[in-house]
Amino acid sequence: MTKSRFILHYLLLNKYAYLFAIFCILIVNWLQVEIPRYIQQAIDLFGDQSEASRQELFGYVEWVVGLSVVMVVFRILSRMYALNPGRITEAALKNDLFYKLNRLPNSFHKGFGSGKLISIINNDLNGIRLFYGIGFLQLFNVIFALSLTPIWMWRISPALTLYSIIPILLAFVVFRIGFRKMRALHGERLTRLQDLSEQLMNYLSGIDLIKNQQMDTWVLNEIEQVNQRLLTCTMQITRIQTFIMPVLDYANNLMKVLILGLGGYFLLQQNLTLGEITAFLSYSVLLALPLMHLGRIATVYQMGMVSIDSVLTILNSTIPEQDMALQTPADLTALGQGTLTVSHLAYQYPDGDSAVLHDISFELTPGKKVGILGSIGAGKSTLVNCLNHHLDVAPGMIHWNGRDITTLARQDWRALVRTITQEPYLFSNTIEQNVRFGSTDLAKSEVDQVLQLSQFAEDIARFQDGDQTLVGEKGIMLSGGQKQRLSIARALLSPSDLIIMDNVLSAVDYDTERKILGGLLDRISHQSVLIVSHRISALEEMDEILVLEAGAIVARGDHHSLLRSSAYYKATWDLQQNETEAVT
Structure with missing residues (x-):
């Protein structure tokens, strides 16, 4: 089984839940860009004291409240139908792995320590669960948000939209460098976890011998070395997550500064209204959330890809042909x-x-x-x-x-x-x-x-x-x-x-x-x-x-x-x- 077939197989396992989740995510993102438009029109009515304007203002407020309630309902549904398949996939994959492990010959188990198998079933399957759960949810959130939000921003001011995108493009260059480095480190981290699990299993199995021979100091030193390598790798990942991956967040803050500065200038030039500036800032917030989630999606994606590689080493192991002919x-x-x-x-x-x-x-x-x-x-x-x-x-x-x-x-x-x-x-x-x-x-x-x-x-x-x-x-x-x-x-x-x-x-x-x-x-x-x-x-x-x-x-x-x-x-x-x- 190739990696692409693996991903498709377990996606199709929950295809109806995913399709409904995509529909709900689309509705949520559409409502998110529609609500600021009503806010814009309401703010632009503040200067008009007529009774008709007041009634129209109340109507816009009711639309904002009503659409917000509907958005909350669809957001809850989107999370339910996007996150639950991750758990279902994890359970199905555990059954598939146990089925496979129970039928693989002794030659496989000799070359694959119990500690590594336990680490794969625990740690690697967590990565796959996140990949099919939160990863799926955030991926479509980002796709729809980055598709719809810039269109609504462009409708208000094409010039201000182009200026806003400049810091985002620069941040993506740095983000891509960190993304490639993170993938290699996540693979190394899962390998270190498997090594630690295998060594702990070996020492716990021989705990009586270790006590009788007073080997505890030597065992502690051996565990410390493996644990230190895991810690070093984890700290490298943490540094990238702390200093490089948040670059999109920094770009978002710079984008807000540009919007306020240039938007204020356009307002003075009467090219934009106060309501349009307010709506544009609201869209910038909507654009910022998926950009910040990109870092999380990248982490989940990397963990998922590396975890799938580990799981495929078991699923692609060959069961003797005669063992399948019951x-x-x-x-x-x-x-x-x-x-x-x-x-x-x-x-x-x-x-x-x-x-x-x-x-x-x-x-x-x-x-x-x-x-x-x-x-x-x-x-x-x-x-x-x-x-x-x-x-x-x-x-x-x-x-x-x-x-x-x-x-x-x-x-x-x-x-x-x-x-x-x-x-x-x-x-x-x-x-x-x-x-x-x-x-x-x-x-x-x-x-x-x-x-x-x-x-x-x-x-x-x-x-x-x-x-x-x-x-x-x-x-x-x-x-x-x-x-x-x-x-x-x-x-x-x-x-x-x-x-x-x-x-x-x-x-x-x-x-x-x-x-x-x-x-x-x-x-x-x-x-x-x-x-x-x-x-x-x-x-x-x-x-x-x-x-x-x-x-x-x-x-x-x-x-x-x-x-x-x-x-x-x-x-x-x-x-x-x-x-x-x-x-x-």
Whole structure:
């Protein structure tokens, strides 16, 4: 999408409101130039004491009052129908951005920090809201005012009009210089805001590490540097707004001096009447307001253009073609209860020097339970991210029911596969709402059941507010084990054909682990399960266990056969048995 298409698309979103607003703005500006004409005629009648002149004077006053009331009504309507579309556009654009961000692949989010995205959605969208709101209103105010007012001034005195325009023309030369400089600075300022937002997000995410390592002084210095660059840029903008952009205001004051001086001379020469001088001064005020608004329009325009550039970097990012081709509900149902086939899977990170996974092959039929055992760095999490298509894998390596998963939209694939990660994300809400996330239409009894299965019910019973306890941001009020059990309950609540558990029981003790796995396997006996762990105790009941080392499968079989055939598996089992006995 080009910038011009973007502007036109969101203008047409509120086209009827804008058209009515333009009509109202035209009426307001026409009334503004008509009222001084009645004032002029009324003042010229002051010298005539006849009854007819007095009645005519009262008539002019009534016209001025009546037209002023009508102008106020249309001015209110113009503001309503010109400013509200800015808010409507902001809301529509946020929806479009969230839709896009939710479908862009992991490769996009890796190159675009969360802090920058937050800054765009907050700061840049404010600029676009002003562009489609106050910017639209002031633009047409200026167009109509600069079109109508000089015509009415010319009718009174062409010579005085030409003299009045001279300081305005000189001011525009200076104004244009400041305008060009301001646009570059506004772009730099929004970039600085994105950098500051991204850095703050990074430091807030690692606040515990910063406190533990006593890095607060270093962090403050880093933030100060970024903040200082933002301040320097903002001060440059402020100087231009203070000393250069008001040049039109200075020109307006000079124009009034010229009108008073030359108008007084024309009055003495009897070329103009006192009423005409008064009307001309009124027109100069009407001309001054849009000229002063030009500075504001320039600022809003620059902010809008720069903000649109930032937003287009997201909107113009490419969503993979297959992610847009969603399956029908019937086709998605037909894909259910399938067999996951992994054939010679290999994966190398785009910025890596060598492959992380080598020739991984296995099959997971409906209802089968498979375990993956491996030490840290063996490639377990990479394998999981390949299976759930979080990472982009080559075609032909992973199939579901004979269908290559790279041909499926990620949204469809994740409707079939439920992944429970080692570090679950919890929202700042109640325990119940975190479990219900995405499944709000289910009964409360089902929530209680999955909390019981995940061995979290006893903990909840000890909380003062039960399952209505607020977990805090990212679940800060819960322990690591409680977070993991809550995430398991969330995954169990909604149905899926394949459940992948990526080392989710690492923060619970062995006894709790066995209880969770026992209840879990009973509930999902008809579903396929893939459990990744470095604990053999979590994998004892699996139908097949794959031993992963350095990204390759070095052994496979059930628990008892691996104890006989794999030295690594046997050594790991003995070591963990000793650890368990020591804890006991």
